[in-house]
Amino acid sequence: MRIYLDHNATTPVRPSVAEAMSGILRAEFGNPSSVYEEGALARARVEAARSELARLLAIEPRSIRWTGGATEANNTLLFGLLSPGDHVVTTEIEHPSVAAPLALLESRGVEVTRIAPDETGCVAAETVLGAVRSDTRLVSVIWANNETGSLQPVADIVDGCRARGVMTHSDATQAVGKAVIDLASVPLDFLSTSAHKLGGPKGVGALIVRGDPKLPAYLHGGGQEYGLRGGTENVAGIVGFGEACVLAREELADRLVRHGELRDRLWAGLQKRIDGLRWNGDRDRQLSNTLNVEFEGLAGEVLVQALDVEGIAVSAGAACHSGSIEPSKILLAMGRTSEQARASIRLSVGWGVDESQVDRVAEVLGTLVPRIRAAEAP
Ligand SMILES: Cc1ncc(COP(=O)(O)O)c(C=O)c1O
Structure with missing residues (x-):
């Protein structure tokens, strides 16, 4: 063994996740956008899973946009929100799915300030906030680093950014299901997560979008996911993610x-x-x-x-x-x-x-x- x-x-896919997914794959093939019974059932499954992720994070279900994983969630946000001339504050300990898009955006005229961690792998909230300027569009700080597990002071950073009117994002891919995340008390604007880090399947994740920041579509097509991500939803994967969220909450x-x-x-x-x-x-x-x-x-x-x-x-x-x-x-x-x-x-x-x-x-x-x-x- x-x-x-x-x-x-x-993470290994949990048995109840595999079971829930297999029920969809074997018997429920409807397209959530179809208007007849099969479609309605698929839609109900997708929305039930949305409610489970919403409960886990203490947010409104309508702020969840399903994606093909956290890499896609991070890319959707960063390329959607930032334009040449914008300033963004981030850290030196981001996952490549945040660091690489930001490096590319930097080469296109976005200004990026990267805050260094201390020797234990944590950034200081005051240092992050000290780098915020009047033209700062976004502060993006990983919730828990994937290599060391170091937890960042996201709540304090969000508080300080709100006082300055700056939007905030956290890649919480490692933290969801492994740390307490209560977005009712942490008013982050955006958060990224991925099912396969908490006993769910690979290739499904979510971008949390709160408020009405007018993010442009990342995938243009049928207008699914509130217009952000065209394409028929990965129903089985989303259902698996929903079950993984139930387990995480329990x-x-x-x-x-x-x-x-x-x-x-x-x-x-x-x-x-x-x-x-x-x-x-x-x-x-x-x-x-x-x-x-x-x-x-x-x-x-x-x-x-x-x-x-x-x-x-x-x-x-x-x-x-x-x-x-x-x-x-x-x-x-x-x-x-x-x-x-x-x-x-x-x-x-x-x-x-x-x-x-x-x-x-x-x-x-x-x-x-x-x-x-x-x-x-x-
Ligand atoms: C912190 C963090 N962000 C993003 C990702 C990418 O997630 P996905 O595999 O769903 O694209 C990972 C995966 O290791 C991660 O640890």
Whole structure:
């Protein structure tokens, strides 16, 4: 049996999610835009899922626009909202699906200010707000970083931006289902999320759009999703996302505790066996499921491969854009050297992980790390 400790890359589809989706795929093929019974049933399914995501985030269902994932949600917002001459404030710890569109927009005349994190991976709200100008159109700050799990002070940033009349966005892809997100008390204008990080299917997500900011269509076509995204809805995927939201609402409090126990047990197991470790983060200001560790003096990608051979899946950097052995930009932004960043791996727990699995991972690492260090020693 393999051990999967890469829940920040993606999560196993929960059985009740697969069941709900399979019911649609097998028996309910209607197009939600059709006016007869089959269409009405499909529409009802899509809207029921919208209500579930709305309940999870404490927002109005009509502020949800289904997308093909968080990358699409981020691109829809940034390309829709920003024009040459606009100023945007963001951070150095954004996921590439925010960082890359902003870099492209910058080359087209949007001015971008990027705020650096501290050594634990968090930005300070005052620094973000201090960069806001009279011509700032948007402040976009990730809710929880995918590599370290660091939680950003989104509520304080939103408060300060509202006082200055500036719109706010957060890529909350890692946070939804793993952290408390109560948008009734955090009046963000835009938020991005993705089903596959919380036990749902890949290829479906949402952009939350509050108020009436007049975003232009991202996909031109049949006018679905309040005119923002033409194209027949991914009904089965959306239904799966809805079920994943039901589970998240029911389980969130337990998840926070359970993930934290497993993560801390893993850290204790590593500390007992291995020296030269550093936790890249801050236990009190990060997702409870994530442990990003530097193993002084070795190459993370070698460790990842050695663990894979032992039946253990973890990540060196972010899996969504892995395949390269470039040191993590996030860890560099946190002040690590290239060697320190390369020596770091991410272990992230979630549904299906138990004590015996994290104990086994600590034990295997306890054997592998000294062996690899010895082999790599000059
Ligand atoms: C913070 C963050 N934003 C966006 C994405 C992209 O999500 P999707 O795979 O749904 O496009 C990811 C995926 O790893 C992520 O972690």
